[in-house]
Amino acid sequence: xxxxxxxxxxxxxxxxxxxSIRAELIENIDExxxxxxxxxxxxxxKLYGMKTxxxxxxxxxxxxxxxxxxxxxxxxxxxxxxxxxxxxxEEVLIACIFTEAQKKFYQPEDLDIFERWIKEYVSNWxxxxxxxxxxxxxxxMMYPKLTGRLLLWAKSDNRWVRRAAGVSLIVPAxxxxxxxxxxxxxxxLLTDSDDMVQKGYGWMLKAAAESGEAGQQAVYEYVLRNKxxxxxxxxxxxxxxxxPYMKQKAMEK
Numbered sequence: 436x437x438x439x440x441x442x443x444x445x446x447x448x449x450x451x452x453x454x455s456i457r458a459e460l461i462e463n464i465d466e467x468x469x470x471x472x473x474x475x476x477x478x479x480x481k482l483y484g485m486k487t488x489x490x491x492x493x494x495x496x497x498x499x500x501x502x503x504x505x506x507x508x509x510x511x512x513x514x515x516x517x518x519x520x521x522x523x524x525e526e527v528l529i530a531c532i533f534t535e536a537q538k539k540f541y542q543p544e545d546l547d548i549f550e551r552w553i554k555e556y557v558s559n560w561x562x563x564x565x566x567x568x569x570x571x572x573x574x575x576m577m578y579p580k581l582t583g584r585l586l587l588w589a590k591s592d593n594r595w596v597r598r599a600a601g602v603s604l605i606v607p608a609x610x611x612x613x614x615x616x617x618x619x620x621x622x623x624l625l626t627d628s629d630d631m632v633q634k635g636y637g638w639m640l641k642a643a644a645e646s647g648e649a650g651q652q653a654v655y656e657y658v659l660r661n662k663x664x665x666x667x668x669x670x671x672x673x674x675x676x677x678x679p680y681m682k683q684k685a686m687e688k
Contacts, residue, residue, distance in 0.1 A: 440509055441509050441510050441513050445506075445509075445510040445513070446513075448504070448506075448510070449510060449513055449514045449517060452497060452500070452501070452514060453514065453517050453518065455497070456493060456494075456497055456518070456526070456529060457526075459493045460483045460485070460490070460493060460523075460525050460526070461483065463483070463485045463489050463490075463493070464483050464484050464485060465484055465485045465486065465489075466484060468484050468485050468486050469482050469483075469484025469485075470484075472484065472524075475561075476559050476560075476561070478558060478559045480524055480558070480559055481521075481522045481523045481524060482523065482524050482525065483523060483524075483525050485525065487528070490525040490528050490529060491528070491532065493525075493529065494528065494529035494532040494533070495532060497529070497533075498532055498533060498536055501514075501533065501536075502536070508537050508540045511533050511534070511536075511537055512534070512537075512548060514530075514533060515530040515531075515533050515534050515552075516530075516552075518530035518533075519552050519555075519556040520556065522556065522558065524559075524561065524562070527556070527562050527565065527566075528565060531565045531566050531569075531570060534549075534566070534570050535569055535570055535573075538570075538573055541573070541574050541577055541578075543574075543578045543580075543581055545574060546571070546574060546578075546581050546584060549566065549570060549571050549574070550584070550588075550596075552566060553566065553567070553588075553593075553595060553596055553599050554593060554596060557595040557596075557599070558595070559595075560595075560598065560631055560634075560635075562595075563595045563598050563599055563602060563635075564602050566599075567599045567602045567603040567605075568602060568603075568605050568606060569606060571599070571603040572603050572604065572605060572606040572607055573606070575603060575604070575607060575613070576606075576607050576610075576612065579613070582613055582616055585599075585600045585603060585604070585616065585620055586600070586616075586619060586620065586623065588600035588603075589601075589620050589623040589624055590623060594629045594631055594632055595631075597624060597627065597629070597632045597635070598629075598631050598632050598634075598635035598636075599635075600620050600623075600624070600635075600636075601620055601621075601624060601632070601635035601636035601637075601638065601639040602635045602638060602639065604616065604617055604620065604639050604642070604643075605638060605639060605642045606642075608639055608642040608643040608646060608650075609642040609643075609645050609646055610646060611643075611646035611647055611649075611650055614643055614646075614650060614653060617639055617640065617643045618653075618657055620636060620639065621636050621639070621640060621657065621661075624636040624669075625661060625664055625665060625669075626664055626665075626666070627666075628666075630666075630668055633666045633668040633669040633672075634668060634669070634672055636669055637668065637669035637670065637671065637672025637673045638672050640654050640657070640658070640669075640672070640673035641654075641672050641673050641674075641675050641676060644673065644674075644676060644677060645676055651677060651681075654673060654674075654677075655674075655677060655681050655685065658670060658673055658674060658685045659684070659685060662685060670685065670686070673685075674686075
């Protein structure tokens with residue numbers, strides 16, 4: 436049974452598009468690219484195997500068709516759900532292209548859908564970041580009251596949900612938004628033992644530091660206060676773009 440309210444005609448259209456996407460992905464398999472891509476992951480990932488630009492092109496081609504046929508958001512999200520459920524990296528990338536294209540139709544309740552995809556389907560850092568950097572980040576900027584959900588994510592038993600709490604704030608933090616929340620999330624994740632989570636919240640802090648002089652100073656002071664407890668991985672990410680004198684002070688033991 437579909438998770439979204441769609442017609443039988445829409446369901447048939449979704450099935451057709453999914454079959455077409457998968458046929459094109461199979462046609463474009465590149466074994467050398469598959470070997471190269473697998474080196475970026477510690478996890479055993481599902482890949483057709485091709486350069487990201489090729490998968491992007493396939494996704495955007497089908498997005499043009501979807502727009503031309505004026506699919507509604509429910510049908511697009513059901514299509515995305517089908518792609519997410521496959522577990523294939525390229526299908527997830529294409530699903531995220533479709534979801535991002537729905538930006539002007541986002542509503543607060545969409546966060547429940549995105550959260551379910553993270554909890555049920557995300558199995559590596561690339562899936563997490565592709566969905567969260569823009570789709571979730573854009574939704575949070577549109578509806579700031581939703582940001583409190585990230586504090587719950589930061590306390591999850593699921594490593595990818597915890598990482599999502601940080602990387603969903605990358606784009607907003609770079610714009611100087613939600614800085615108090617950035618530090619709240621960092622506090623919750625501060626001593627997390629998972630390196631994927633450490634890199635995620637360290638990246639969030641780096642983005643906040645890139646927002647301007649005030650953001651950089653705030654992150655610098657945060658790092659100095661917490662460096663004795665902060666894993667070195669997170670610390671290095673946080674200070675990556677800071678001036679040399681700040682880096683040197685932050686790295687002192």
